[in-house]
Amino acid sequence: MVKGILGVKVGMTQIYDESGRAIPVTVLQAGPCHVLQLKTLERDKYEAVQLGFLDKKRPRGRRIRPSQASRSERGHVANLGSKRAKRRSAGGVKPPEKAGCEPKKFIRELRGPVDGAKVGQQVTVQSLEGVKAVDVVGVSKGRGYSGVMRRHNFAGQRASHGVKKVHRHAGGTGMSADPSRLFKGIRMAGQYGNQRNTVRNLKVVRLDPENHLLLVRGAVPGPSGGYVVIRETNKVG
């Protein structure tokens, strides 16, 4: 199984190493996760381990809110004994393996060989023991529709010398009658942030299996409290 885990960004702080240097660290709460499903070459044409993190609330009454687990979500992690399942097993179809845990809030797949992983197995930070660096995937903070200065670090235009009402605009975006069009990929204003981002090769500073914490050097995309996928870095050297 690929070395990886799901987690939540707790926040940033700084700690000191033995030589007294201050290291900026992001604290991540990583796991414990459950393996919910295995994707196999025969059935799914690719291999992956599906992990689930944090229990989702069960509905109290008939009305199911988005924050509560629906019947399909509950059926994903445990056998509910539906009529259809009974009919199928009577017909000789083997029911799929279930994790037998609470329904999960955050479910993601880790692509890679499945060997050794079992449905229902728990994954904790300890599985990252010996890993030097990790890649962290998160959803960056949304900044809405932003101008080119914020979005692409353009310099903008001058404050005076005849510049009128375009101080924060881009300059030119293209040529003239030839080619009479814009080239693709010209950087302009638009939606910025709220986008899946991966930060690669973050050094692991500390593992704290007792509190399920992982400390990595540097920043991680997204707000504190945002969900992240952590996996061993695929960067070589």
Added chain:
Amino acid sequence: MNKQALLNKVEQTCMKAEVPFFEIGDTVDVHTKILEGNKERVQIFTGTVIARSGGGTRQMFTVRRIVAGEGVERKFPLHSPRIEKIEVKRSGVVRRAKLYFLRKRVGKAVRLKERRTKQAANSR
């Protein structure tokens, strides 16, 4: 557990168990370990504490002194393992948390009135 509690737990691990007591306006000796080549030695910086800022592991304090007629300020991380010791030499009477007004003063005006506490009297 909530996020702040987890952060505090992480910070606790690299904070000094006992932080020497000193206040704004105190004249202190800060003993800093510095590396010279591959030899370690202790350097002492003496001055008045004019500010404390930040919290947790990030807490810093600023020490100001006059060297050859020029004001010198150094900012130290309170919890850094390189700060060996902070000795209080003298306490001053001050009424604010940041003594930035000292920056504008020269000569005798820099002096602070001494505050005599029981603790200080005993140690002397």
